[in-house]
């Protein structure tokens with residue numbers, strides 16, 4: 001039997017305070033070449049001036065992140081790599097290598113495991129990424145897929161985009177619609193298989209598209225602040241505001257939330273802004289840089305970006321996110337979206 005050793009249960013501490021506690025243990029002395037440690041979408045290591053390497057890792061746990069009666073094995077492979085590519089994209093870097101650790105119960109078929117790697121490889125090929133290694137282990141309670149991706153910035157290119165680069169006066173942009181993956185999760189959970197538009201929702205949940213090209217174009221256009229939206233806009237934007245010491249006003253009428261979501265779900269606001277797993281990029285930029293981004297996206301044939309609000313100075317209460325209603329009225333909104341252990 002496990003003897004309680006003191007301390008609080010982590011489900012009471014919460015995911016983000018726990019990260020702060022880990023940070024407190026490991027971040028006392030960091031080498032100068034580590035340009036970014038805990039706190040952003042990826043760690044940044046500068047082996048020499050003019051070249052940054054980025055490192056990120058994300059884990060998918062059966063029945064926490066995916067269910068095998070909802071997703072086939074190729075989709076699990078796709079999603080496990082996609083969520084990592086998304087973090088590299090958020091830094092504005094080019095992903096190169098993936099390491100894949102897999103824990104299996106033993107009853108899976110060899111064919112299912114190779115399917116997982118087929119799904120991963122197909123996505124990797126589209127973004128110039130190869131699987132370069134990994135690890136295998138047993139897992140008594142379901143499949144675990146942990147992927148690490150390494151990326152690089154081009155020599156001489158501007159520095160990576162970070163969460164602490166947002167400044168008052170910046171426009172806030174996103175690279176695509178919000179809420180489709182959360183709607184897909186709802187479709188699976190409630191078996192809404194006759195709902196209008198449900199195949200696109202299930203696809204958004206099962207096979208998110210990492211915005212790798214968009215991330216590189218943002219960085220090249222001079223964007224300094226970006227992150228990817230994994231936990232939902234009202235979970236992630238407050239993190240960016242906190243890191244940058246600024247507040248944000250979101251124009252709700254400008255947020256690209258598909259009509260299929262607004263028309264089908266009464267709780268569309270929470271679904272789209274707190275549901276998570278969109279894997280779109282959230283960025284902020286001064287108006288001139290934002291205009292450059294719009295031009296670059298148009299020339300590259302990419303959709304967006306969508307302008308959804310602006311960064312303002314933090315008030316007396318410190319960094320916060322507010323919502324501008326369609327009427328023009330600005331209202332406070334509770335921060336918070338998906339977190340582990342509720």
Ligand SMILES: Nc1ncnc2c1ncn2[C@@H]1O[C@H](COP(=O)(O)OP(=O)(O)OP(=O)(O)O)[C@@H](O)[C@H]1O
Nearest residue numbers: 019022037038039040041042058083087230231239
């Ligand atoms: N177990 C851990 N050990 C060290 N650092 C961690 C650990 N878990 C998270 N972090 C770090 O905490 C920071 C914040 O994590 P957060 O979950 O907000 O971002 P993320 O990794 O982009 O999210 P997601 O997991 O949704 O992709 C990241 O820099 C991450 O590397």
Ligand SMILES: Cc1ncc(C[n+]2csc(CCOP(=O)(O)O)c2C)c(N)n1
Nearest residue numbers: 063064065066067230231275276277338
């Ligand atoms: C079966 C099943 N149940 C619930 C969810 C919802 N969910 C799980 S993790 C997460 C946020 C990002 O995760 P992380 O912060 O770990 O990267 C969300 C919205 C799901 N995907 N699958």
Ligand SMILES: [Mg+2]
Nearest residue numbers: 041087228230
């Ligand atoms: Mg991220």
